[in-house]
Amino acid sequence: MACLVCGQEGLSVELDVGAHPVSTFFLKSQDALENAIGLRLGQCAVCGTIQLVEPVPHTHLIAPYDWIFSREPEEHLDDVAAGIVRDTALPKTAVIAGLSYKDDTTIERFRTQHGFEVSWRVDLKSDLDATDANANIETVQKRTKPETMANVAERHGGPADLLIVRHIIEHAENLRDFIHGCAALVKPGGYIMVECPDCTKNLMLGDICMVWEEHSLYFTPATFENVMSMAGFNTISVGNYPLPFENCLVIVARKMSAPRPHVVSEAARAEIGMLKRFAAQYAPTKRALRAHLERVREEEGPIAIFGAGHLACAFLLYYGLSDLVEFVADDTPQKQGLYLPGARIPILPSAALVERGVKLCLFAVSPNSEDKIAEKNAAFPAAGGRFASILAASKRSIRNAIAD
Numbered sequence: 001m002a003c004l005v006c007g008q009e010g011l012s013v014e015l016d017v018g019a020h021p022v023s024t025f026f027l028k029s030q031d032a033l034e035n036a037i038g039l040r041l042g043q044c045a046v047c048g049t050i051q052l053v054e055p056v057p058h059t060h061l062i063a064p065y066d067w068i069f070s071r072e073p074e075e076h077l078d079d080v081a082a083g084i085v086r087d088t089a090l091p092k093t094a095v096i097a098g099l100s101y102k103d104d105t106t107i108e109r110f111r112t113q114h115g116f117e118v119s120w121r122v123d124l125k126s127d128l129d130a131t132d133a134n135a136n137i138e139t140v141q142k143r144t145k146p147e148t149m150a151n152v153a154e155r156h157g158g159p160a161d162l163l164i165v166r167h168i169i170e171h172a173e174n175l176r177d178f179i180h181g182c183a184a185l186v187k188p189g190g191y192i193m194v195e196c197p198d199c200t201k202n203l204m205l206g207d208i209c210m211v212w213e214e215h216s217l218y219f220t221p222a223t224f225e226n227v228m229s230m231a232g233f234n235t236i237s238v239g240n241y242p243l244p245f246e247n248c249l250v251i252v253a254r255k256m257s258a259p260r261p262h263v264v265s266e267a268a269r270a271e272i273g274m275l276k277r278f279a280a281q282y283a284p285t286k287r288a289l290r291a292h293l294e295r296v297r298e299e300e301g302p303i304a305i306f307g308a309g310h311l312a313c314a315f316l317l318y319y320g321l322s323d324l325v326e327f328v329a330d331d332t333p334q335k336q337g338l339y340l341p342g343a344r345i346p347i348l349p350s351a352a353l354v355e356r357g358v359k360l361c362l363f364a365v366s367p368n369s370e371d372k373i374a375e376k377n378a379a380f381p382a383a384g385g386r387f388a389s390i391l392a393a394s395k396r397s398i399r400n401a402i403a404d
Helices: 077-088 101-114 137-143 146-155 175-183 200-205 227-231 274-280 282-299 310-318 367-376 399-403
Strands: 011-020 037-044 050-052 095-098 118-121 160-166 186-198 233-241 247-255 303-306 360-363 386-389
Touching: 011 274, 011 310, 037 274, 077 101, 077 186, 077 233, 077 247, 095 101, 101 118, 101 160, 146 175, 175 186, 175 227, 186 227, 186 233, 200 274, 227 233, 227 247, 274 282, 282 303, 282 399, 303 310, 360 367, 367 386
Parallel strands: 095 118, 095 160, 160 186, 303 360, 360 386
Antiparallel strands: 011 037, 037 050, 186 247, 233 247
16 A cells, blocks of 8 residues: 555554544434444555555545534644744735635734735635535545646636645645645745644554544654655744644745655654554553443443544544443534434533533543633532543543553
8 A cells, every 4th residue: 555645655554443434424313324434544664654544535524514613723823923924034915825714813813913915715615616515624635736726826816925724734635636736826935834733642642532534644743844845845944832632733834846755754764663552552441441431330320421523433433432421512502412423322412411410521622621611511520520531631531540
């Protein structure tokens, strides 16, 4: 099998978490039919990049609902924008462009904080001819190709001086098409900012919730740094911004040359074997979590999980724990009355934690949201319940209990 990044044969399959439904396909009834997709992770023996062995086709990922969207971390964006202005010395007349809706708030920072007045963003319908009303990031990545984006740039008056690309490169089914498509949106001598999750922390902690059907690629700083060189970009800086679950990697690069072969660094080669070590933790953690939660349910009472999203699906399905959880607590109005994909457990308002006598509620949200949710649901611990987290990186991690 060929690597999505360097194109070389030698992808070593190390982890199989089974076949599961797409996590945005919430069920309208508990017995509704579902389609399962196999998820296997491999690591390239040449460049060290961790990736899905078979990326999920974008058509399988278009959600059946129009209210689903992703929130990305933004705490670091003021610093990122200021650094780009400082390091590139772009004139205020420079054109700032974005690839998806995830780039809107960054573009706004350049406008309001730094005085750049000319900007535009690729539009799914008018630029990419998307006809499905629910098309989203999965369709943007698929249609980011050189010829398509050259036409998009021309429609907007020419390539941009700076292109913002946040949290989409890891979704790419065809990485080479994607980065060359991005390059077509940038003028010669122009710049690109590319941001993606840093998977290092979860790889080291053995957190299987990192695996998601929408992510084809699982970068670390070493495997991410030289990716844009294939489209003729020279890296200016690589930032790594700490966050509780996954850090944010940010590359700023300049379009300076013709496309060239992918360069593999010694640091990237040194990470070969990282996925094998990660995978070795899967089975024992799965056994330990099941034994612990069985004991909690028997000795204390019902268990619920908070947050009806892909993290909850990953935890329950990959570890085989769905039968131990009564329901998912989530106050998103559109999710009420639906069932979690694969697990087939109901989604109820958070008030049900007290009403149904839950004793343990497992957060399946970003750790930086946990305190706010706990404060909002103070009635739950007051009634004798307790919060923990499914995530290994959280201070409330359920892993702390199974390690005792």
